[in-house]
Amino acid sequence: MATLIEDYALIGDMQTAALVARDGSVDWLCLPRFDSPAVFAGLLGTDDHGFWRLAPTARGPGRTAAARRRYRGDSLVLESEWDTPEGTVRVIDFMPPRRHAAPCLVRIVEGVTGRVRMSSALRMRFSYGRVVPWVRREGGRCAGGLADRTVAVAGPDSLWLDTEAETYGSDLTTHADFTVTAGRRVTLALSWQPSHLAAPPRPDAHRLLCDTERFWADWIAQCSYTGRWREAVVRSLITLKALTYAPTGGIVAAPTTSLPEELGGVRNWDYRYTWLRDAAITLGALLRTGYREEARRWREWLLRAVAGDAQNLQIMYGVAGERELAESELGWLPGYEGSRPVRIGNGAADQLQLDVYGEVVDALWLGQTSGLTPDVRDDSTHILQMKLMNHLEANWQEPDEGIWEVRGPRRHFTHSKVMTWVAADRTVRRLSRLGLDGPVSRWRALRDEVHREVCAKGYDADRNTFTQSYGSRELDASLLLIPQVGFLPPDDPRVIGTVEAVQRELCEDGFVRRYPVADEGDGLFDGTGLPAGDGLPGGEGVFLACSFWLAHDLALIGRPAEGRRLFERLLALRNDVGLLAEEWDTARQRQVGNFPQAFSHVPLIDAALRLGGQPVL
Numbered sequence: 001m002a003t004l005i006e007d008y009a010l011i012g013d014m015q016t017a018a019l020v021a022r023d024g025s026v027d028w029l030c031l032p033r034f035d036s037p038a039v040f041a042g043l044l045g046t047d048d049h050g051f052w053r054l055a056p057t058a059r060g061p062g063r064t065a066a067a068r069r070r071y072r073g074d075s076l077v078l079e080s081e082w083d084t085p086e087g088t089v090r091v092i093d094f095m096p097p098r099r100h101a102a103p104c105l106v107r108i109v110e111g112v113t114g115r116v117r118m119s120s121a122l123r124m125r126f127s128y129g130r131v132v133p134w135v136r137r138e139g140g141r142c143a144g145g146l147a148d149r150t151v152a153v154a155g156p157d158s159l160w161l162d163t164e165a166e167t168y169g170s171d172l173t174t175h176a177d178f179t180v181t182a183g184r185r186v187t188l189a190l191s192w193q194p195s196h197l198a199a200p201p202r203p204d205a206h207r208l209l210c211d212t213e214r215f216w217a218d219w220i221a222q223c224s225y226t227g228r229w230r231e232a233v234v235r236s237l238i239t240l241k242a243l244t245y246a247p248t249g250g251i252v253a254a255p256t257t258s259l260p261e262e263l264g265g266v267r268n269w270d271y272r273y274t275w276l277r278d279a280a281i282t283l284g285a286l287l288r289t290g291y292r293e294e295a296r297r298w299r300e301w302l303l304r305a306v307a308g309d310a311q312n313l314q315i316m317y318g319v320a321g322e323r324e325l326a327e328s329e330l331g332w333l334p335g336y337e338g339s340r341p342v343r344i345g346n347g348a349a350d351q352l353q354l355d356v357y358g359e360v361v362d363a364l365w366l367g368q369t370s371g372l373t374p375d376v377r378d379d380s381t382h383i384l385q386m387k388l389m390n391h392l393e394a395n396w397q398e399p400d401e402g403i404w405e406v407r408g409p410r411r412h413f414t415h416s417k418v419m420t421w422v423a424a425d426r427t428v429r430r431l432s433r434l435g436l437d438g439p440v441s442r443w444r445a446l447r448d449e450v451h452r453e454v455c456a457k458g459y460d461a462d463r464n465t466f467t468q469s470y471g472s473r474e475l476d477a478s479l480l481l482i483p484q485v486g487f488l489p490p491d492d493p494r495v496i497g498t499v500e501a502v503q504r505e506l507c508e509d510g511f512v513r514r515y516p517v518a519d520e521g522d523g524l525f526d527g528t529g530l531p532a533g534d535g536l537p538g539g540e541g542v543f544l545a546c547s548f549w550l551a552h553d554l555a556l557i558g559r560p561a562e563g564r565r566l567f568e569r570l571l572a573l574r575n576d577v578g579l580l581a582e583e584w585d586t587a588r589q590r591q592v593g594n595f596p597q598a599f600s601h602v603p604l605i606d607a608a609l610r611l612g613g614q615p616v617l
């Protein structure tokens with residue numbers, strides 16, 4: 001059986017990230033960027049698609065999970081410990097923030113007690129497991145102590161393994177067997193370099209460890225959250241920071257592709273890109289907890305990414321603002337637990353998702369009200385916002401694919417219209433506050449018109465609930481955002497009715513589904529003549545972001561104890577190192593979907609602020 005998704009921990013250098021399993025196997029790593037081809041793709045295939053396992057020498061069949069693991073303090077440095085009959089051993093895994101050096105994954109083995117025999121098995125496979133590189137050994141001593149050097153080359157990539165342990169090749173795998181005694185360390189470091197360049201310097205693992213720990217300690221010292229859920233909030237913030245692409249300020253939705261929303265199903269998508277929606281809400285959570293630099297850098301990223309005609313605004317970009325994200329399938333990978341296809345790229349990039357305008361304008365507004373320094377380009381922010389508004393004004397009455405990126409027919413999604421209201425509302429407030437030029441009365445009229453239309457067409461008075469789309473009978477968890485964005489006050493009976501309807505009709509084991517999923521062709525219609533569902537076969541788990549939104553809303557509508565209970569249950573779904581995927585499979589009691597997912601960790605932070613009585617701007 002494949003490693004459970006929740007058995008992975010994340011390490012990363014803010015340009016890419018790796019997943020380390022409890023048994024010491026690194027099964028996912030893309031180099032040099034989040035969206036580059038994987039050099040370890042065992043996560044989505046088999047051992048033949050690449051991995052790096054470092055653990056006590058196995059006795060008998062099967063692999064042994066570490067007895068304990070944790071991050072060292074508030075950092076992204078992972079520590080796993082095994083108790084064996086020979087003694088106890090610790091492995092420290094991390095990726096140093098890159099600055100100008102080559103990307104590097106460092107593994108330090110520390111003897112704790114006894115004499116423990118260790119095995120390292122490194123199977124490097126470039127291009128998502130498809131290419132077996134040429135591997136050669138280079139020996140020789142060096143000042144840093146790492147003497148054995150193994151080089152793997154194929155096409156544009158080269159990987160360099162430096163270690164004091166002696167390596168040998170067998171089974172198209174690079175092995176090292178060694179023993180550690182109490183208090184002794186053995187280091188292994190894997191660096192990536194374009195294959196046409198000269199050898200990278202040998203990494204000084206111990207100095208890199210100190211630097212990396214200092215980096216995270218300094219970063220987390222800026223956090224302003226002091227509430228009762230500090231551990232969960234801090235771990236979520238570190239995860240969000242790890243998903244930020246340092247050179248540009250872009251933020252990926254998750255570091256993985258194709259971890260399935262349904263085990264064995266086809267809902268497998270590539271999340272290694274910057275969604276305007278996900279990045280905008282991430283920015284909100286960072287600003288609310290004291291992080292301004294990331295927000296400032298993302299605003300810069302946004303201005304660069306959408307430069308040109310706002311008509312061509314995409315809903316997602318590459319981490320450096322790339323527009324070409326064509327979706328394709330990697331036929332040679334069998335997928336996580338057989339969940340095929342494995343996809344790279346994302347076809348949703350070409351969709352119309354009108355809510356994105358509201359999320360972006362709201363993030364710009366939040367930046368303003370949280371005192372984000374207007375910089376020399378602030379004029380550009382204003383120009384951008386006016387372009388976005390002109391485009392939205394001309395297009396908001398179009399049907400769209402909505403927040404959930406449905407692959408079925410376009411609809412008049414109520415949430416998309418609510419977010420149109422948000423865009424107009426924040427623009428009116430921004431222009432009034434700054435006394436800036438701009439047709440305030442035009443945006444005010446737009447805001448009021450949208451509000452009237454949503455309340456008339458997106459609300460079902462018979463059932464006292466807002467509905468997924470105009471005239472539809474279906475519900476949708478995105479409607480839980482209505483009071484959070486200020487479209488209606490929390491005590492409005494229509495808001496309370498919607499929260500109660502979601503609890504009644506969309507909840508499973510107390511957690512929230514996004515919307516009712518109907519298999520293609522099962523003949524159900526949503527009440528508007530369109531087929532129900534999202535145009536995809538199969539089902540999915542409960543959606544963690546929506547479940548946090550419900551906890552948040554319960555606090556807003558005056559049921560905080562119930563909200564807290566749900567929040568605590570959600571926290572209990574996190575894995576042993578505090579990480580959440582996108583969804584939860586209630587039947588199998590397992591995390592599903594890409595991992596770890598910003599869209600789950602952001603509402604965790606916002607709900608913690610709301611439930612703890614701290615201001616949520």
Ligand SMILES: OC[C@H]1O[C@H](O[C@H]2O[C@H](CO)[C@@H](O)[C@H](O)[C@H]2O)[C@H](O)[C@@H](O)[C@@H]1O
Nearest residue numbers: 253269275277278346348403404405599
């Ligand atoms: O469920 C179908 C869609 O699933 C993905 O989209 C989801 O993830 C996005 C990134 O976190 C999020 O912004 C969106 O709201 C979610 O529905 C996938 O990327 C889409 O291609 C797919 O159609």
